[in-house]
Amino acid sequence: MHISRTDLNLFVVLDAIYSQGNITRASQTLHLSQPTLSHALARLRSMFDDPLFVRQGSAMVPTPFTRSIITQVRQGLHLFEMSLQPDQSFHPQxxxxxxxxxxxxxxxxxxxxxxxxxxxxxxxxxxxxxxxxxxxxxxxxxxxxxxxxxxxxxxxxxxxxxxxxxxxxRLIVLSRKNHPKMPKKKNVALDLNTYLQQSHVLVSSRKQGMGLEDFELNREGLRRQISLRCQHYFAACRVVSETDLLLTMPEQYAKMANAQFMNRIDPFPLATQQIxxxxxxxxxxxxxxxxxxxxxxxxxxxxxxx
Missing domain, CATH: 3.40.190.10 (Periplasmic binding protein-like II)
Known part of the structure; x- marks a missing residue:
């Protein structure tokens, strides 16, 4: 198939249907009628000898062939569009x-x-x-x-x-005010043994697997007890403020997420690389x-x- 015999607008249609997952939304994006878009899709199917999309309800689900070429199609469209710009300078406003x-x-x-x-x-x-x-x-x-x-x-x-x-x-550790196991003096930091003896909150979007702090502990042959696994640091900060659980998290975000809870902040009690x-x-x-x-x-x- 030579490019001189190919309508490049068809690839714009392919990308729109792939992005929108729906003929109606794709036609609205391209400001074309649905019959025009359906005709273009039929030409694409004939050209590639592949269904390209399978209808499931109102959704258009891409076939394995479409998934295999969409990256190259999008890269080609982007480069072609850039080459047509008469002024390559950028004006943010x-x-x-x-x-x-x-x-x-x-x-x-x-x-x-x-x-x-x-x-x-x-x-x-x-x-x-x-x-x-x-x-x-x-x-x-x-x-x-x-x-x-x-x-x-x-x-x-x-x-x-x-x-x-x-x-x-860097990593820091949060604990509630007046936590019974934390050092009483403000200038005394949390030590590793005390850290490992407590129960912990782990923040992760995954159902299982270790956090960054656990990888650091494992390097030293150490493990901690995870009592709660949750998705967001803000929720974890609140849990810490009302329980004896500890939370290990990045310092910069802790300054923001912990602001209203005023939990105690200690350095992570293990020498680690910066994040x-x-x-x-x-x-x-x-x-x-x-x-x-x-x-x-x-x-x-x-x-x-x-």
Missing amino acids: QTERRFHLGLRDVFEATILPRLMQRIAQQAPGISITSVRVDRREIEAGLSSGNLDMVLEVPIPLAGNIHQQRVSRD DAHLYWHASADSDPANTWLREQLFELMQQVV
């Missing part, structure tokens, strides 16, 4: 665009308020959608274009995923002026957190 960011609650709370203030002042046409993403899905999300950027701890990813360290933090946060984006967006601008904002704001 004139740009209208939505970015999808992969953020955990830690980063949502620490970075989004100031990011949105900056966007309102410098680029009011830019909007942000923050989503929680499994680490195993980061590479696929960035490659497909479903995610523009992700803030996460260091993880191994393919070479087409670019990354930059944007901040460093790095990395910003990830796909290589195809590396030279995109709007993407570059937003990366710069995130980098500057993350530097201010520490």
Whole structure:
């Protein structure tokens, strides 16, 4: 199949149906009638000799073949669109665009308020959608274009995923005021034996598995007792304020999440490496002026957190 005999608009239709998962929404996005979109889909099916999408109720579910080509299709459309721009300069005040960011609650709370203030002042046409993403899905999300950027701890990813360290933090331990097992003197820190003798809260979106602090303990052949596993640090801070459970979490977010509870803060009683946060984006967006601008904002704001 030679590109000279291919209508490139068909790939725009393919991407829209894949993104929206619905013919009606895809037609609205492209400002085309549903019959026009259905005709384009029929041409695509004939061209690839594959159904491409299977209807389930009102949803259009992509076939394995569609899933296998969508990343390349989106990258090609993006590069083609960039090449057609007569002015490659970026004007924040004139740009209208939505970015999808992969953020955990830690980063949502620490970075989004100031990011949105900056966007309102410098680029009011830019909007942000923050989503929680499994680490195993980061590479696929960035490659497909479903995610523009992700803030996460260091993880191994393919070479087409670019990354930059944007901040460093450390672990601290929260306990309620007047906890019976904590040191009575304010200038005496929590020791390791006392830490291990207590019951703990672990914050994680996963049903099982260890937290970062548990990996650090395991290196020394140590384990702690997890009595509660919950999804959000704010909820965990409240639990700590009303129980004898301890919570281990990043220091910068603790300053915010713990503000109204005034739990005691101690250093994590084990020498550990600092917690790095990395910003990830796909290589195809590396030279995109709007993407570059937003990366710069995130980098500057993350530097201010520490």
